[in-house]
Each structure stands twice: as structure tokens, then as C-alpha cells.
Amino acid sequence: MTGLIGGLAIMAGGVVLAHGSAFTTLSALALKRPGPxxxxxxxxxxxxIVPAHDEEQGIGRCLDxxxxxxxxxxxxxxxADNCSDGTADAARACGVTVLERSDRERRGKSFALAYALDTLAAREEKPDAVVFVDADTIVDEELLEVLSSRLDAGADSVQVHYRGDSGEAPLTRLRRLAFLLIHYARPLGAERLGLGxxxxxxxxxLTWAVARSGAEGHGITEDAALTLALARRGIRVAYEPRTWVEGYMAAGYDAARTQDDxxxxxxxxxxxxxxRAFGAAAARGDLPTAWAALDVASLPLSLLVLLSAASVGAGALAGSATVPLLGAASIVSYVAVGLVAAxxxxADVAALTSAPRFLAHKLGVYANVLRRPGSGAWQRTSREH
Incomplete structure (x- = not known):
């Protein structure tokens, strides 16, 4: 029995070590500031394109x-997708183009985006590219100028730095730190290696050609689905750190539960x-898109921390703690190097003292996912403004 526990601890520690080592390497490559x-x-x-569901109260800030x-x-x-409030009127008051969509069977962001693209496709003059921004977001004034530069340089798809909002709640600060690791340090390191x-x-x-042929995605995480669709077609997503969008993050754990689930x-x-997408891309020698697919398959940081703690504990009991401890060290290294790079x-780093509560929250989220497996139905995160 001890041998089995030790073996499982080594396997789990190895998974953590592989993630932590790769992420630390990418974060180290992101230490240098981007040039002009x-x-x-x-x-x-x-x-x-701005998909919006019941965003009457906040959409004006986004559109301004x-x-x-x-x-x-x-x-x-x-x-304005399946709205029950005045989102459409609030958007029109800002002087922008508004489409209204009502389809209770096909709800969610991916369907709203597809509806917008179908509308654009029916026009005589098509755009050169489309930009996707959530309705609870504010953006850098240089966003479109920088995106135009990257597209002009030959990129077919670009992801800019997506950062968490500027709230001061401990949970918001923790999420902001996580976003710096996941949305800045890792992708910038990958970009510098020429990876997707x-x-x-x-x-x-996305350029119009790419958007029209594969932007709908599927399920409730259309961004990840689209990443895989592009990987299968050999299209690398470029990362752009010189501009940003700032999105709403739930400040309380009740609202965060919906968002995290x-x-x-x-x-x-x-x-x-x-x-599967990783294997196909690797088989054809396409390392940039293979990495992008593997990134989608990688375990979330919170799950890696929980897995690391379990493997260290089990390894200590079984006398096989070396690999689990190396895995734990690699995660600490990743977080430290990534936060320095970003x-x-x-003040945000100090919020790490509240990480145990956050991990307990995430453990509950994962338990709920295991109890009710499947992609689930889309549900809007409640706003706490």
C-alpha cells in the first residue's frame, strides 16, 4: 500500500514539476520589457464587436x-443578446451600432458573436479585421492602433494583455495576480520563442478571413475552443503585451463561484x-500551434497547487517526497518569476496571504464540477457594482 501511495505521489509531483518548469521558463523569458x-x-x-447580456448599468463605461x-x-x-433590461437603448444612447438578438435556446457569447459576424458578412463592404471586447471591459486608448500594427505585420489573430480590474478586495487582487501570470508572463515568454x-x-x-471561417467556437468557453480550432488549421495566435483590456472580476466569493464554475x-x-489538437500539430511539426493547444490542456494554477500539496503529503508518508518537493518548488519559482516579470x-502581492481561502473556494468549485460533469449551461456572473 505504501508503494502505491508513493508511486501516485511521484506521478502527481511529476505532473506539477512539468507544468512548473515550463511556466517558469516562459516567465523568465518575459522579464525583459517589450520594445517599440x-x-x-x-x-x-x-x-x-461587443456581446452584451443585461449590461444596461455598465455598458456606457465600456463604450466610452x-x-x-x-x-x-x-x-x-x-x-444585445437575450436582454431583459435596457442594454440596447443604453448602447444606442452612446451612438454605436446595436443589434438585438432573442433566442432562448441558443444563449451565450458564442452565439452572439456568430450573429454579429453573420450580419457583417451580409454587408457589401467587409472589415479587414474584427476585435472582440466584453461589455464589462475598459480598454487602452492605444488598443486599435497597436492591433492594426500587429495585423499589418502579418498576424492573423492577436490576443492583447487581458488584465483584471482595479478593485481592492483581496479576491480581486488575487485574481489580478493570476491574470498577470496567465495573461502576461506566460504568453509573452511563448511569443518570444515564436510559439502561439x-x-x-x-x-x-482576428482578420476577417479567419473570423468568418471559425470564430463561433462552441460550449461556454468559446475562447479555448477557438484556440483549438485555429491550432487545427495551423494558425498561430500572436500575443501583444503593449496594449491591454481590463475586465470585470467578481470581488466576492458568491459571485466568483459562478464565474469560476x-x-x-x-x-x-x-x-x-x-x-488531440496538440498531438496533430506536433505530428506535422507545427510547434507554435502545438504549444497553444497544450496550453489549453494545461492544469489551472490553483489545481496545480492543490495537487502539489496532496503529492507532498502523500510522498512524505510513503518516503517518496523528492519529486513532489521539486514540483512544489517549481510552482513557487513560477509564481515568483512571473510576478517579477509582470x-x-x-499591494497585490500582499494579497497572497489570503490564498488559503481562495484555494478552499477553488476546491469547492472542482468538487462541484466532479459532482455535475459536463460543460453546463451559460450563466451570467452577477455584478457587484
């Missing part, structure tokens, strides 16, 4: 931010598909 970007050589016709970035040179297209990154669903741009359930449901504020 060459401007676009031509104007790009961009349409910004987008209008400042658009500078009257890009169309902003809001899809994953789309995050917010702050992403959606994220974790969807990503875990795609793991097998991601591994220049994390000290």
Missing part, C-alpha cells in the same frame, strides 16, 4: 472607453480535445 512596435503602413478597417480608442476610425457593434498563445475571449483580434468546467471539458504591485 512599428506603426501600421495602412489604415485597417476594424469593427469592434472604446470610442476613445476608436477615434471615429472604427465601428463599434453591440449585440491561447485566446482569452476578451481583447482579441463556468471557466473551470469549460476548460476541463476541452482537455481531451486539446490533447511588475506586480506590492
Amino acid at each position: 512596435l512599428s506603426p501600421a503602413t495602412k489604415p485597417w478597417r476594424l469593427v469592434i 472607453s472604446l470610442k476613445a480608442a476608436a477615434r471615429d476610425c472604427a465601428e463599434i457593434l453591440v449585440v 498563445t491561447g485566446l482569452k475571449g476578451n481583447g482579441m483580434a 463556468r471557466w473551470e468546467r469549460g476548460r476541463l471539458s476541452l482537455m481531451a480535445e486539446a490533447l 511588475r506586480a504591485p506590492l
Whole structure:
């Protein structure tokens, strides 16, 4: 029995070590600040698509931010999807194009995006590229200028730095730290190796040809599904750290439970598909998209921490703690190097003291996912504004 426990501890520790070592390497490559970007050589016709469900109270802030970035040179297209409030009217009051969609059987972001793309496809003049921004988001004023430069340089798909909002609650600060690791340090390191990154669903741009042939995705994590669809087609997602979008993060654990359940359930449901996409890309020698697919299949940081703790405990009991301890050290290294690379504020780093409560919360989320497996139905995260 002791031998079995020791073997399982070594296996689990090995999984953690593989993740931590790879992520530390990428984070180390992100330590150097990004250099300047060459401007676009031509104007790009961009349409910004904003899917919105019951966002009447906050969409004005998002659209004001987008209008400042658009500078009257890009169309902003809001899809008021299955709304029961005044989202559409609030968006029209901001002077943007508004589509209203009502389909109770096909609810969620991916269907709203598909509806917007179908509308654009019916127009005589198509955009050069489309940009996707969530309705609870504010953006950098240089967003479209920087995206135009990357697209002009030959990128077919681009993901910008998607950061958490500026709230001061401990949970918000922890999420902001996680976003710095997942949405900045790792993808910037991958970009510097010429590897692809994953789309995050917010702050992403696709050329019209790519968007029209595969932007619908599926399930409730359409960003991950689209990443895999692009990987299967050999299309690398470029990462752009010089501009950003800032999205809403739940500040309380009740609201976070819905948000996290959606994220974790969807990503875990795609793991097998991601591994198949990785294998196919690796077999054809396409390392950039193989890495992007493998990134989708990678375990979330919170799950790695929980797995590491379990493997160290089991390894100590069985006298096989070396590999589990190395795995734990690799996770600590990843977090430390990644946060340095991302220049994390000290006030946010101090929130790591509340990590045990967050891990207990995530353990409950994973337990719920195991009790009710499957991708689940889309459910909007409640707002705490």
C-alpha cells in the first residue's frame, strides 16, 4: 500500500514539476520589457464587436472607453443578446451600432458573436479585421492602433494583455495576480520563442478571413475552443503585451463561484480535445500551434497547487517526497518569476496571504464540477457594482 501511495505521489509531483518548469521558463523569458512596435503602413478597417447580456448599468463605461480608442476610425457593434433590461437603448444612447438578438435556446457569447459576424458578412463592404471586447471591459486608448500594427505585420489573430480590474478586495487582487501570470508572463515568454498563445475571449483580434471561417467556437468557453480550432488549421495566435483590456472580476466569493464554475468546467471539458489538437500539430511539426493547444490542456494554477500539496503529503508518508518537493518548488519559482516579470504591485502581492481561502473556494468549485460533469449551461456572473 505504501508503494502505491508513493508511486501516485511521484506521478502527481511529476505532473506539477512539468507544468512548473515550463511556466517558469516562459516567465523568465518575459522579464525583459517589450520594445517599440512599428506603426501600421495602412489604415485597417476594424469593427469592434461587443456581446452584451443585461449590461444596461455598465455598458456606457465600456463604450466610452472604446470610442476613445476608436477615434471615429472604427465601428463599434453591440449585440444585445437575450436582454431583459435596457442594454440596447443604453448602447444606442452612446451612438454605436446595436443589434438585438432573442433566442432562448441558443444563449451565450458564442452565439452572439456568430450573429454579429453573420450580419457583417451580409454587408457589401467587409472589415479587414474584427476585435472582440466584453461589455464589462475598459480598454487602452492605444488598443486599435497597436492591433492594426500587429495585423499589418502579418498576424492573423492577436490576443492583447487581458488584465483584471482595479478593485481592492483581496479576491480581486488575487485574481489580478493570476491574470498577470496567465495573461502576461506566460504568453509573452511563448511569443518570444515564436510559439502561439491561447485566446482569452476578451481583447482579441482576428482578420476577417479567419473570423468568418471559425470564430463561433462552441460550449461556454468559446475562447479555448477557438484556440483549438485555429491550432487545427495551423494558425498561430500572436500575443501583444503593449496594449491591454481590463475586465470585470467578481470581488466576492458568491459571485466568483459562478464565474469560476463556468471557466473551470469549460476548460476541463476541452482537455481531451486539446490533447488531440496538440498531438496533430506536433505530428506535422507545427510547434507554435502545438504549444497553444497544450496550453489549453494545461492544469489551472490553483489545481496545480492543490495537487502539489496532496503529492507532498502523500510522498512524505510513503518516503517518496523528492519529486513532489521539486514540483512544489517549481510552482513557487513560477509564481515568483512571473510576478517579477509582470511588475506586480506590492499591494497585490500582499494579497497572497489570503490564498488559503481562495484555494478552499477553488476546491469547492472542482468538487462541484466532479459532482455535475459536463460543460453546463451559460450563466451570467452577477455584478457587484
